[in-house]
Amino acid sequence: MKNYTYLHFLLLISWVFMISVPCHGFMIKHMLMESESPPPVSSPALKIEVKRVAFSIFSGIISGSIAAILVAAMIRCFVQYINRAPILKGPVVFSPKIDPKTLRLALENENQLIGSSPNGTYYRTSLDNGLNIAVKSLEPFEIGSPETHNKGLKRKLQQELQVLAGLRHRHLMSLRAYVRESDRFSLVYDYMPTGSLEDAMSKVRLNHLQMGWDVRLRIAVGTIKALKFLHFECNPSVLHYNLKPSNVMLDAEFEPKLADCGLANLMPKLYRSPNAYRAPELSQNFRYTDKSDVFSFGVILGVLLTGRDPLEPFFGEAASGESLSRWLRQLQQAGEAQHALDKSMLGQEVEEEEMLMAVRIAVVCMSDLPEDRPSSDELVPMLSRLHKCAGIDGNIEEFKELRIAVPVSTYKEFVSITTDPLTKKQKIDGFSIQVFEAVVNTALSSPFDYKLIPFAKPDGTFNGSFDDMLKAVNDQEYDGAVGDTTIRYDRSQWVDFTLPYSDTGITMMVSTKQQHHKSTGIKLMPLIKGLVSAALAFCFVSALIFWFVEFKNDKSRQSQAPSGTNPPGQRSNNDDYWRRETLRAIIHTRLVIVMCFLVLLFLTSCYAASLTSLLTAQWQRSSVKTIDELIQRKENVGNQKGSFVPRLLIQRGFSESQIYTYDTEQEMIDMLSKGTVAAVIDETPYLKVFLSKNCNKGYNLVPSFDLHAEGFGFAFQKGSTLVQDMSKGILKLLDNSVLADIQQRTIGNLEACENEPDVTDLDSNLLDFDTLWILFAGAIGVIILVIILYMVYLGTTCDTVRRRVAFPCYLLPHYQERKN
Structure with missing residues (x-):
């Protein structure tokens, strides 16, 4: 812009x-x-x-x-x-499991040739890490042609290959790497031991392979799901341009993988589909659309139903209509479609009805006009609902044994992997595993076969992180992942998550410093400096007021004493005067003393109660209260290995050097006890499980730090229909309270030891000025009131210096009258 x-x-x-x-x-x-001065010009x-x-x-x-x-x-x-993109030299790798140098050495060595065609040669090779790969060597340009030196065309091929490498779907062959040479391209894919659909159908025709209707239907559904992903879920949409059986690869379980997506558009001279698979509108130079791919899929579906090759001489005769599509249409219109079905897969009557319905779908897909063909997103439910045993909403994935990855969890209550020393068999159990088994076996109308495979190294430790495990699912090494995997937005680019089966969050746990009353210094602990200073100041003010009320010198007494003498036998006026003065002073003094005594008595009672609490119970002090304190102090924190939490901590302000990871609970305890970390920050269910096993041992959760997370969920490959099915199963278990029973049986009550009631918080027992300020404020208010009353009294009765002290009393009307 x-x-x-x-x-x-x-x-x-x-x-x-x-x-x-x-x-x-x-x-x-x-x-x-x-x-x-030009001369005048004529008109x-x-x-x-x-x-x-x-x-x-x-x-x-x-x-x-x-x-x-x-x-x-x-x-x-x-x-x-x-700004043009540079032409990359050497291997361009898109998979972390492939090293460019290793790939280069593997390509230079002798490799096993597995096939050849006019498009190129195909061979198999192995890398140093034991990974088997399939390499397709293509020569898109003729030797010596100007296109060989066309850098713009090479750059366009490079950009399109990078786009194709980013496509991820369980029914797509992912491009792992490519190697550009002077006049050729080598494309690297995962090795498929079964080969292509064309190879499998050739073996079926020779009776070297038996392929039933269930397997063929699964191949058709997987292929159309891949087309739906390319046509409707990619932005921009991707067209295949060369859909035929040789580009539908099959894995060991006959799961289809669509290969060479879009390459025919990049290399039109190299990829020329046979006319039997090309839509009729393309012969009239019409534009290639998604309906053209649908026509090619209809031919593939016809091959699966009939078992015949559309290139065989029979379809070149006039009796067959000169094509597989017209032959099937003729039989369909004549009501003889059952004669076209492959006899090797005929069996039950129900299956024959399903195959006849599939013939109708194939005929519609091979219509001459593109507008008469259904789209790929319409074909997915049409084919999925054919089989009555397809499961919920037509799930075909039940026909194969799914490979489910399981993480090696630090907390065995969620995922526990043990090995029998005698049989060497692994047993995988835990809360997450039991929830998965309950959903599959009881909540789904049609359970599927699966195999739990630990995502671990040979020594039994976690093979990387949770993200690495999900990326392996994305790379189609596994069909799904089951365990304590947190649902995160950034992880949705690799897999599809089910609904959460457990709530979660991120919380901080600290170790509290517990002590007992072994030291005599604890007797002074309830008092803090602020409160002591306030008490001393209050005593000083009380003493000052006491002195102000009681202090009188002899001169003032003589000047204020009444004159005259009394007859013998009568009391002196001086005696009466001093008796009144003494009584007045005693009353004022006692009032001040009583107020001071009440304040000190209340303070002493509070101190005794607080000291008793400290002497009869242990006390604790948490060194950290908020995460901001950790950031300001640059303290270290602990976290479970392989978690996503470190990324969040780095975003909050921590550095990578401040984050320590642990593999076991004992390592976490050692970190806290030795002071290696000031706090442990992890997901809330993990820390609650730890507290439930370590009650009253000085560990507490800090409620001031709590981040939201979506919860634990199951992960499957992008586009898998199991996501919706498993989500419905989880909701069913929630409604029946089955999840709560599994949690109580495997984990227990997580709220039992969240707080420790028998441990006293030291900060809550300290007497401070904030808790007793109302006492001092009330006492000082009473004393101020006494001072005001005393000043009023002095101003109305005395003619000494004290009258100047009581200056506000000059405003009193009674005093003005006496003065006059």
């Missing part, structure tokens, strides 16, 4: 410049003519001059526009030339 904006700007500048050049000379000449001469000016302007615009377009085109070509 930026390049095009830049080109538009240059186009505008060039256009203005090119216009200004032709008009520049005319403008200068016109200005010079105006500077002189015809003036018209000629105006036309000449208009023609100059018009020609300048046209020439400037053409020149600007040429300049912009040159600039655009230059930009495209700079």
Whole structure:
């Protein structure tokens, strides 16, 4: 977009410049003519001059526009030339299991030839890691032709091959690598031991192989599912251009894999389909569409039903209509379609009815007009519903034994893999495994066969991570993955997930520092500095008020004493006066003392209660409360090996050096006890299982850190119908409370030891100013009220210096009257 904006700007500048050049000379000449005093021009001469000016302007615009377009085109070509994709040399590898150097050495050695055709040669070779691969060597260009040196064509082939390598579906042959040489291409695929459908049908015709209707139907359904993926699920859509039995590969279980998708469009001279598989509209130079692929599929379906080769001489005769499609249409219209079926697979009456329905579908697919043919997404349910034993919504995957990968989990409650020392047989059990078995055996209307295969190294450890296991499913090494696999959005690019069968999340667990009352220093623990300072300040204020009320010097007593003497036998006025003064002082003083005593008594009671709690129970202190503290302190954290959590922690601010991984629970305990990590951050079910086995041992979950996750789910290859079937089965188990029973039997109650009630939190027992501030505020308020009352009293009764202290009392009306 930026390049095009830049080109538009240059186009505008060039256009203005090119216009200004032709008009520049005319403008200068016109200005010079105006500077002189030209003679009067007659009317015809003036018209000629105006036309000449208009023609100059018009020609300048046209020439400037053409020149600007040429300049912009040159600039655009230059930009495209700079940004062109480089032609890669050597092996281009798309699979992590293939090393380029190893592939190069394997191609240079002698290899086993497994076939040849006009399109090229096919051979088998093995890599150093034991992986068997199939190599298709193609020569798309004639030796010495100009196309051999056409870099643009080579670059286009390279880009299209990279697009094809990114296609992932269980019924597609994935391009693992390719090697470009001077005049040839070598395409690397997974080795298929059964070969192609053409090889299998040839063996069937020679009675060297028995292929029943169930197997043939599975091949047809898998092929049309691959076409549906190419036509409707790829963006942009991909057409095959060369669909025929030799491009339908079969694995050991006769599962179809569509090969060479789109290569015929890249190499039209090399890939020329026989006329028997080409749609009739292509002979009239019509555009190739998805309906053209459907016609080729109809021919393949006809081959599966009849067992005959559409290239045999019989279909060249007029009696057969000169093609397999017309022959089947004639028999269908005559009601004799059963005569076209392969006799080697006829058996039960029900199967014959299904095959006759398949003949109708094949005839419709081979219609002469493209608009009369169904699309690939319409054909999938049509074929899937043929077999009554196809399962839920026509699932054909039950006919083969599925290879299910199982992770090596740190927490054996979810996935446990043990080996019998006598029989050497592996036993795979756990919560996730029992849920999977319950869904397959009880929740599905038609269970399928499967084999659980640990995704492990020869020593029994996890072979990488959960992502590596899902990528292996995507690479069609496994049909699915079962275990404690978390559903994540970024993982959906490799596999399809079922609905979650267990909730999950990400939580932090810390180790608490537990101590007992062995040290005498604990007696001072309930008090903290803030509270002690507040108590001392309160005592100082109380003493100051006490001194202010009680302090009187002798001079003030003499100046305030009443004059005169009393007769003998009568009490002195001084005695009455000092008795009243003493009584007043005692009342004020006791009020202050009582308030101070009440505050200190309450504080002492709280201290005694807190100290008793600490002396009779253990206490704990969590070193970490939030994840932000870990980030600020740059503390280390622990995590289960192979998890996706480290990626989230790095996004939150942790570095890779701060993240430690563990394989077993004992390693996690050692990390926490030795202080290697400050906290363990993992998925919530794992940590709850750990706490349920380690109650009252000083481990707690931190509720301030909790990230959401989708839950544990089962994973299958992209496009697998088992995803929908298994999801329905999980919902069925949830409704019947079967999942809760399995969890109670395998894991137990995860909420039992989430919190430890017999451990006291030290921070909650400390007396601080925040908890007792109301006490000090109330006491200080009462004391202030006493001071105000005392000042009012001084202002209304005394004529000494204390009246100046009680200055606000001068505003009292009673005092003003006495003064006057």
